[in-house]
Amino acid sequence: MNNTLLSLTIAILFGLGTFMILRRDIIRVIIGLSILSHAVNMLIVSAGVFDGTKVPIITETHGATDASGTVFNDVLAEGILAPVVSATTHIQYVDPLVQALVLTAIVISLATTAFILILAYRIHEEYGTTDIRELRRLWG
């Protein structure tokens, strides 16, 4: 149920972003790009929400006594690490990897957005306008 809401949010953000990058004002284009990158970030996070058996790393038998050799199967003499729930409780797991991925993506989009904002400022200095249709000194 939550996932439907999440998907809907992502879809709306993608729509908004696409609408904004088709605007004529450079600043709106940049805002559109940031909205799109946030939509993508949410998409990545949503890819890490799993239900029950399809968990990529932590298994259902997590914390059980068998040492199956999986990397994250820490038992540490029954002082079970990682998700602090009993193995029998059914919960939604969240894959930790996607959060690492999304952090990287956020940092990168920060850098590119900063760069493109400075570029927009310089374009405004050179052209005296932020109308994207005026940027046609090069053509082809």
Add this chain to the structure above:
Amino acid sequence: MIDISKHIPIILIAVPILMAAIMVFLKSSPKLQKSLNVFVTLCLLALSVVLLLRVWTDGIIVYEVGEWGKYGIVLVADLLSAGMVVLTLFVSFLSLVYSLDYIEERSLNSTYHSLFNLLMAGLTGSFLTGDIFNLFVFFEILLLSSCGLVIANEKGGVTKASDKMEATFKYLVLSMLGSIVMLIAISSLYATVGTVNMADIAVKVSAMSAAGTMPWHIYPIALLFIVVFGNKAAIFPLHYWLPDVHPTAPSPISAMLSGVLIKVGVYGMLRVFFLMFRDVLPMFQPIIILLALVTIIIGAISAIGQTDVKRMLAYSSVGQIGYVFLGVGMGSVYTITAALVYLVNHAFAKSMLFLTSGGIIHHAHTRNMQKMGGMIKSAPLMGAMFLIGAMSIAGFPPMGGFIAKFILFDAGIEEGFYIPIAIALIFAVLTLFYMFRAWMIMFWGEPRDFETYGEYSSHALSPLLTVPIIILAIGVIIFGVYAEPLIALAQATAVQIVDPQPYIDAVMTRVVR
């Protein structure tokens, strides 16, 4: 004492990043900055050659960053990666030497060296990584650093600042959209197969395909990857940024962009489609061939009408990358061999032409070919070098371009792709036409009207500008006269690409700590 030879893959990525930081601190001593950067780049080039030789003798080298096996980041050096890294660092080294005298002092001193190192790190990183998300990260590194480099000022200031801003804006917006598309593809892929390691994805996708449970959205994901790499390589629907960006960049950076950076797209296509999606590849081959043909046609026709020498070369790059994709799309060992040979030859010839165009611009103080003419008397060296490059791009016998075109067409005919090869052949003739048209306008005929446009510069070119051009020219001729080693290397690489099992084995049989 650390055994350096075991750590070459990470050194090739980490040292340029470290150098980028060091260069900022060495701002106060430009001489040290220059010599250190050139020296380190030369060392990296030597190391990459060692890496290629080791991969050639010992097979694929896998370097685990942090010993997490396939769960962590792995760097994989197979023949394709190692070969591309050698090519990248070779062109980078020559461009760097060239730019020492070509780029304006202030720009060179403050940011150029750092950004150039970051660009090298991005390129070697995207070639060496074995992790699809890491590929995205390195794409972003090379995107941002190349944007910064396009804005760098050259001496004399032939290109207006506003042009640079406009071109960079187009490049950046399109590339940001490309990276957003790439993230969508990666996250959907991760949600489907639960891994971002390329070899692991390959295993899981082919297992799903063998079991008949391949989800339908593998196809749209593969299409998204075509968009991503097509954007990087500037193939047909996504090529509009290239003819703006490559000419406005300073010449050594144009050489990097045209020589190496658009090849990242080809590399990505080879890696993603022939490793990860090889089970769905037959469906995408016609698409790649069609896009390649349209790219060839658009590039050739647009290049004919240009008056700006660098813009003409940029459109020629668009056309030539189409030939590479044609070989990739046909997808057999022989055609991929041909595509790789073509790629190397184009990298050499086009880098050389862009560097030469820098010399020509330095000589004539304009990029407009109509305002040149009769320069063969005042700049004979540039004339000879441009002719060598033009002959190679057009595919004339003693040059490397001939061998490349010959085996590409031979491979295509052998595979039975008669119509695509016929179209490619017709537009190869157009290549001949526009390259020699440009050469004749610039170097033959009467010298330009000196009263209107001013005298040609009598200032002789320094060795820093001419030596890299001559080295590349020698390379172009060697690839034409003695092409066997290159073809043998390309063939071994193509065998590895078409049958990725050794790659997968090398990555997957890691012991996880």
